[in-house]
Amino acid sequence: MSRYKIVTPHSIEQALESLKDNRKMKILAGGTDLVVQMKEGLLGEVDILDISKIEELKSIEETDNGIHVGALCTLSQISENAEITAGLSCLAQAALSVGAIQIRNKATIGGNIMNASPAADTVPALVALGAKALIRSSSESRELLIEEVFLAPGRTVLRDDELLIGLFIPKQSLMSTATFGKLGRRKAQAISVANLAVRISLDEKKERFIETRIALGSVAPTVVRIRLAEEFLNGCEINRKSIEKSAEIVTEGINPITDIRASDTYRRKVSRALFIKAIYASLEQLGVDIPE
């Protein structure tokens, strides 16, 4: 393994100062992706900013209008948190589907986002829930919708001096639910062939979709939100035909590749399957029978 200079700040301010002074830093949180790259010598000439000692980034706090999740919250922490499992089970499910227990005990939600893998499991869930990324540098703060963070595999819009400090997930409306689905090639330690999260909201009579969010991973260079399918569903009557039609739009909105895990054709088929299953499960959750 190559040798690296490691800086270990104990506060957000210290971390941001380091990033301001040194533009060649890689950020180490849980290390489950970065340490592998360090061992394989894939990082080149960089210094390491080890943020894992910053306690203020490790909490989950409920506020009046949503939940704040610190960037260093581990996936285990998220999958076990009472507020998240109760109100945002979609995110808890996504976190629980990553790797295995050992990985989830170390891996952080901030890392899962900033690693910018198109297959990151928590990202579609966060997109579906309308989560925002809270970003800071020593001079400013900004907020972005999660789907606005990614440029390409491994690349985000964050500048060298910026740090993802956490997420804000808005309170979900009463008549809504979100469902996560993942297809891996085995039941644990599996990178997604495809993953998806769907959030649906219904009108008061439970007859129409009103606010839908659909996000898929591992089927395009970044996690994709399928706005065309969302727009189609919003206002649409709940029936098998509208679900089938929206599923078609979903498969048209993705751009999968063939790789070692699956072919592009298969990814299209399972994207449709994940979508249909998630919609059915969501409607069941809200106590809606699907008319023909």
Add this chain to the structure above:
Amino acid sequence: MTYKWIGKKVNRIDAPGKVSGEAKYMTDISFPDMYWGKIVRAEVAHARIIEIDVSAVEAYPGVRCVVTAKDVPGVNGYGMAIYDQPVFAQEKIRFYGEPIAGIVAETKAIAEEAAKQIRVTYEELPVVHDMLQAMKDDAVPVHEEGNVLFHRHFVNGDVAASFEEADLIVEEEYQTSTQTPSYLELEGGVGIYENGQLTMYCASQHPDMDRKQLCDILALPKEKIRVVGYPVGGAFGGKVDLTVQAQIGVMAYKARGKVKVINSREESFSSCWKRHAMHIRMKTAVRKDGTLLANQVTFIADTGAYAGLGEPVVNLSLEHACGAYRVPNVILDAYAIYTNNSISSAMRGFGVPQANFAMESQMELIARKLDMDPLDLRLLNGIKTGDKAILGHTLRLAMGTIDTLEKITEVPLWADKEQFKCTDNKWKRRGVGIATSIQGAGLGRGLKDDAQADIRLLEDGRFNLCVGTPDLGQGNLTAFVQIAAEQLGCDVACLNVLCADTQCTPDSGATVASRTVYGVGNAIVSAVDTFKGRAIELAAEVCQTDSDRIHIGPAGLIVGDKSYSYCEIADMATKQGISLDSRGTFSFPEADIEIEGAIGLPHLLYSAVSHVALVEVDVLTGEVDVLEVACIPDTGRVINLQGLEAQVEGGTVMGMGYATMENTILKDGKVITDNFNTYLIPTALDCPKIDTYPVEVLEKSGPFEAKGIGECVGNSITSAVINGIYDAVGARITSLPADMERVLEAMEKDSEGGESCE
């Protein structure tokens, strides 16, 4: 007959060390004054070597020496069957990852850095990656002699007439994948060459055979080489031939010191011995009552760049071409083909899993087409003691196929299968599949299959039991201790085991071919009997009494009304100046006929296993989930029930992985699934509930009437899963693995649509 130790759940003798972490594997061994070695490997799959320039490396600070082909003191070649694989590539590179040079340095980091300085100039050749193309006359040759390493043609009976007579002919092609053994312990160890003597610490399935090959490579006599091969962190056939011992040996020889090498997992994936991918064509003739009349079978196996055990593996496929059934008329062809792919050789089952997958798939098709119960079809044709096997030899030892099949009717998974198949998940369908398998044990006719074992009384009254066959993790040493303790009449705690060290253990043969409990077990019984005779003789002389007044007690000898502990007996022997060390030997019985040109065929001793699998398939994605499995092994007398259960569970999961996910993918000869993130094996969460229902079809010639089981438990599960998928969704899988994408494709092609219980 009631036994004190046989059939009991005796704890594994190696468990405490392995659980606590105290056990030292060969790759855990280190010495303060040792060097680190690094094997430099080819980064192309097929090339002619023009020059290997090591000058920059030799001058590299901290490098002790560099070795290439020209530093091999003896034969630059090895291989269990033929020495066709160079220790270091000389003229040609034939696979990606082939050793080209070895670097010996003061630290591992230096060795790895220095390795980058080697300059190899070569002329690249077209990569031969498709075995069917490689067979053709105009194919690029991997070896000068051509790409067909081996072809065996065998005919029995009148196949043409049977096809005329048949009411049904089922013809199908099958393709199996390349399975990697995936043992946890990487290949590696320490070689020491000091004072003209080589000691090799490296995990092994047969230290005596390793020594024989090292003698030839290093041009050293047997007395100058010691091989220590135990403990082993998994092998599954992959450590039966030399892994890195040859390269370590040459490095230590030139360095005149101690050299340690451990492969990386990526090196392991590119260079380890794997299970042959096979292309199988099968045409089966059946009468309308289900009686099998004839089978015409062709196996084409990709043996990769070097022979390994390609020939004996396809021979075994040929012997097991009709699974566990009586088929009077056969035409069989088996080919082993050279390619530039990674080498396939021995792996648990040794050619039988491929044949079993094809035959058990045929049986399922036949049952469907004749509208017969798949179990009835198997019972009708199942092979029995006294039958003629397909190669024409008489099966005179205990055959358990019918017993394991009959037991299926009592297994809840089968008896109540309609209930098990119900699910209220609207995206899932469930099916139950069965399959059965036999597996010949031992090396087969024409290959001397002898086992030796020693029993030595120690001063403190305990015994050393010495065997050359290592325990690879399957628990055979514990079975040996139970056999020895039962035969001696002593407590299992009175026995120490010395194992797999050529300096102090006899050649018991290899830990392969489900042979050790039967073969080495018999040698142990014989050693103990010899010991008892000698001890009685000694006591008779010392006590001046008749030997028939002396009996073996639980902790020593009883002479009339007086008893002597083994401690006292040891003392007696020392005083008399005699040794009570006893060696037992055993030779495997052989079949009544030989098959010309096919060394190792046929076998005489067979174990039998049947599997029932409850499988759930997702109709939208093709995901396959194996929910529950029942395994019915016939291993003769069960020596250790928890050991048998562990073998069943391990074999079942390995065979299930073969069915649903394991696949070594190569691109231009390079293994691209070169670690466990891409080469997928089942995790704990993927494992089904597994129940074991042993049937004991006793075999008189075995130790306490036991046979062997190590391989057979991994065979029929693969087909049981595939047949379960068929039952669930009507999709017929003819290529392994049945991964989700392939299953979905097959469902789209020939789905009949599963029945829902709603």
